[in-house]
Amino acid sequence: MPLTTTPRTRSTSGISAAVLDLLLPHHRTTAAAPGGVVAFPHQLRRIADFVRAGEPVVFTLPGFPCKSPNPAKVLGHLPDQGERLSLGFLNTLCEEIERIHPPGARVIICSDGHVFGDLIRVPDDHIDAYADALGHLIRDADLRRLSVFDLRDVLGDLPHGAKRARVHQGYAPTLEALRAEVRSEGHTLALYRGITRFLVDDTADFTGTRSALQRECRQRAYGVIQRSRAWGELIAEHHPRAVRLSIHPQPIGAPKFGIRLLDAPDVWTTPWHSAALRRADGTWTLMPRTRARQLGRLVHRHGRPSHYEQG
Numbered sequence: 001m002p003l004t005t006t007p008r009t010r011s012t013s014g015i016s017a018a019v020l021d022l023l024l025p026h027h028r029t030t031a032a033a034p035g036g037v038v039a040f041p042h043q044l045r046r047i048a049d050f051v052r053a054g055e056p057v058v059f060t061l062p063g064f065p066c067k068s069p070n071p072a073k074v075l076g077h078l079p080d081q082g083e084r085l086s087l088g089f090l091n092t093l094c095e096e097i098e099r100i101h102p103p104g105a106r107v108i109i110c111s112d113g114h115v116f117g118d119l120i121r122v123p124d125d126h127i128d129a130y131a132d133a134l135g136h137l138i139r140d141a142d143l144r145r146l147s148v149f150d151l152r153d154v155l156g157d158l159p160h161g162a163k164r165a166r167v168h169q170g171y172a173p174t175l176e177a178l179r180a181e182v183r184s185e186g187h188t189l190a191l192y193r194g195i196t197r198f199l200v201d202d203t204a205d206f207t208g209t210r211s212a213l214q215r216e217c218r219q220r221a222y223g224v225i226q227r228s229r230a231w232g233e234l235i236a237e238h239h240p241r242a243v244r245l246s247i248h249p250q251p252i253g254a255p256k257f258g259i260r261l262l263d264a265p266d267v268w269t270t271p272w273h274s275a276a277l278r279r280a281d282g283t284w285t286l287m288p289r290t291r292a293r294q295l296g297r298l299v300h301r302h303g304r305p306s307h308y309e310q311g
Contacts, residue, residue: 016048018100019057022093028258028267030190030249042255046243050103057097057105060239061090061259062231063247064134064148065113066127068273069120070204073288075275077126078133081299081307082271085284086261087134087143094145104145108242109134110235111150114160115167116227119220120202124160130272154234164227171230178222178229187251188225194248194268196221202273262286280311 020037037044050057064083067074074080090107098104111134113127131150138146155163173181181188199217206213236244243257249267250258261271264286274286277296287295296308 012048012052015051015101016044019047019051019097019105020044022096022100023257023259026093026260028247028249028260029252030267031252039252040257041253043243043257046241049241051101054103056103057101058239058242059105059107059245060110060149060235060242061107061245061247062110062112062228062235063270063272064109064111064131065115065120065272066117066122066130068198068202069122070202072204072290073201073273073275075289075305075307077122078130078304079137080271080276080305081284081301082262082274082276082286083134084137084141084306085276086271087137087146088141089261091141091143091145106145106147107245108239109146109148110231111148112228112231114151114163115231116164116224117160118164119223119227120199149235149238154238167230167234168227171233172226173229175222175226178226182222187254191248192221192225195224198268198273199224276307278307278309 017037020040020043023043024037047057064079064086067077067079087109090109094105094107111131113122113130114124117124117127131148135148137143138148151160151163151167155166158166178188182192183189196214196217199220200213203213203217206216232244235242244255246256246258247261247270248258250256260267262276262284264274269286271286275289275292277285277287277292279285292308296310299306299309301307
């Protein structure tokens with residue numbers, strides 16, 4: 001028996017490490033570079049579970065909620081080249097995993113716009129349109145290793161407000177517990193500050209003072225984190241074995257693996273908070289629309305603004 005089980009164990013371990021090694025160059029973190037795959041035991045264990053079973057590795061990625069409501073940052077309320085490139089990156093990553101682990105991999109994009117749409121001040125019809133267009137992008141580009149999961153898959157046609165209330169009541173941490181965590185844990189404090197900054201930057205029509213806006217956004221940031229935590233718990237309930245990815249920076253060795261979708265100067269930048277710019281050398285980066293407009297010309301695709309291009 002030892003002669004047959006030991007090689008299989010080594011093979012599972014080696015394949016799992018090789019799969020994780022493909023993700024490491026894209027790790028989104030504010031910490032120093034880790035010393036290899038051994039620094040990520042949570043991810044290794046979950047990947048090994050799929051490898052051992054001879055099944056595709058399943059990743060869940062909360063994100064792709066909707067476009068920022070600030071027109072200075074984005075081209076509109078529908079997905080554009082930033083999302084198109086990000087989806088292509090995720091599908092290509094799954095293809096690379098397939099070369100190591102023949103059953104391959106798939107990413108379930110857990111679109112969370114409706115979870116906190118009221119807090120980020122984005123209309124529900126814009127969120128629906130964004131999620132539907134995201135599905136069209138996946139189908140049109142034949143990105144067969146990707147799928148979209150959102151509140152409609154969980155709570156059907158209930159009113160959006162009722163869905164949010166049910167998720168919050170069933171899964172969110174209390175405000176008191178979250179405030180205590182922000183005071184005591186550096187990572188949660190960084191997340192709280194990052195979301196507050198995004199909420200301030202995303203507000204385009206506030207009529208009060210800057211300090212009043214910041215106070216309001218600090219309050220809303222707690223709600224966003226509560227709902228995000230609730231969404232994460234709900235995702236885990238529906239996809240309990242999945243490897244958990246995050247678009248937010250994550251500490252080394254955390255249960256969630258932060259992943260960078262595209263090049264950007266800030267670890268917090270996402271395609272839905274920015275516009276894509278194709279540099280003169282053919283590489284892509286993300287930045288606020290007003291900055292991209294200064295550097296390149298606007299390109300349309302299928303009759304809609306898509307991205308900016310230098311040269």
